[in-house]
Amino acid sequence: MTDPAQLPEADAAAPVLQSEPESAASGLSPGDGTPGMARPDERPRKGPLSFLSGAITSSLLAWLCFGLSRRVVQHYALHPPHYSAPVAQSIATAVKTLVVGMCFLATFSFAFIGVGLLLTFVRSLLPAPPADPA
Numbered sequence: 397m398t399d400p401a402q403l404p405e406a407d408a409a410a411p412v413l414q415s416e417p418e419s420a421a422s423g424l425s426p427g428d429g430t431p432g433m434a435r436p437d438e439r440p441r442k443g444p445l446s447f448l449s450g451a452i453t454s455s456l457l458a459w460l461c462f463g464l465s466r467r468v469v470q471h472y473a474l475h476p477p478h479y480s481a482p483v484a485q486s487i488a489t490a491v492k493t494l495v496v497g498m499c500f501l502a503t504f505s506f507a508f509i510g511v512g513l514l515l516t517f518v519r520s521l522l523p524a525p526p527a528d529p530a
Contacts, residue, residue, distance in 0.1 A: 444520040451513035458506035465499035472496065 472495075477488035 444517055447513050447517035447520055451510050451517055454506050454510035454513060458503055458510055461499060461503040461506055465496070465503050468496055468499050 472492050477485065477492065479485040479488060
């Protein structure tokens with residue numbers, strides 16, 4: 397065993413502080429020290445192409461969900477559930493309502509997301525207003 401008297405003594409009164417690296421304090425990137433570079437933990441800005449591709453994808457999904465919703469409604473219109481037990485009829489009606497409702501919820505969710513991304517795409521093409529120095 398080692399003798400505690402032989403161990404180097406740490407100054408118990410001095411607080412141990414974790415300081416951030418100089419590059420983080422000065423606004424320089426930690427990689428190469430050049431100003432203006434994005435830090436690795438920051439996400440890059442989205443561009444207009446990203447908004448347009450998202451709007452097209454969301455609109456395509458809305459169109460597919462609308463086709464599914466129409467087919468589900470047609471199926472339940474042509475094949476209504478008929479059960480002799482009232483509890484079974486009630487459960488079948490509830491399931492039908494939930495399935496149709498979820499199909500249309502998906503349709504309109506994707507449609508509104510597509511419209512929002514399309515508006516964001518148009519807005520990203522417009523020039524930014526000048527900053528007001530206050």
